[in-house]
Amino acid sequence: MKSAVELGLIAGIAALGGLGNWLVGGRPSGDPAEEVQKIPLKEGEIRLETALEEADDGLVWIDARPAALWQKERKTDSINITMLSDEALADQLARHADLLFGSKRVIVYCDDVHCSVSHDLSMQLKGEFRDFVAGEVLVLHGGMTVLRAAGLVTSSSP
Structure with a gap:
């Protein structure tokens, strides 16, 4: 009986916390790409709008997700280089x-704003593998979430 009361108390406190967050932050839009825009940029990130406005011939998009996900769905002109592979990163970089x-x-991207794989790869490209990349390395804020919303994704699904 005591456990049930404690569980009820914890659930009630959690519900109040959620309600308070909703009242302060407002109702979520339900649109993941719109919600991403509310999250501040981290150091080394770029928003899709900025990337597209400043795009030039020397822009390379890197999908940092596993190859199977990239093959299924990706930014149209991206390449796949990932730390989530059995293949050495140096070999993947050499191929490109x-x-x-x-x-x-x-510009490196992965799933969404909470995915750290793109940040990890970006750090590797700026550090240990800086001789492989001539230009500036940035992470796409929101990853595939914003690319999908912008209609910039190619899918191999039927």
Whole structure:
């Protein structure tokens, strides 16, 4: 009986916390891409609108998700380089060396604003593998969430 009361108390406190958050932050829009816009940029991130406005011939898009996800759904002109592979990162970079050496800007993305894989890869490209990439390396704020909303995704699904 005591456990049930404690559980009820915890659930009640959690519900009040959620209600308070909703009252302060407002009702979520239900649109993931719109919700992403409310989250501040982290250091080294770029918003899709800015990336598209400043796009030039030297822009390279890197999908940092596993290859199977990239093959299923991706930004139309992206390449797949991921730390979530059995293949060494150096070998993946070497396969795209001509493209990366000629880049003016590289934008790395993964699933959404909570995905850290793109940030991890970006740090590797700026650090240990800086000789592979000629241009600036940034992370797309919102990843696939904003790309889908903008209609910039190619899908291999039927």
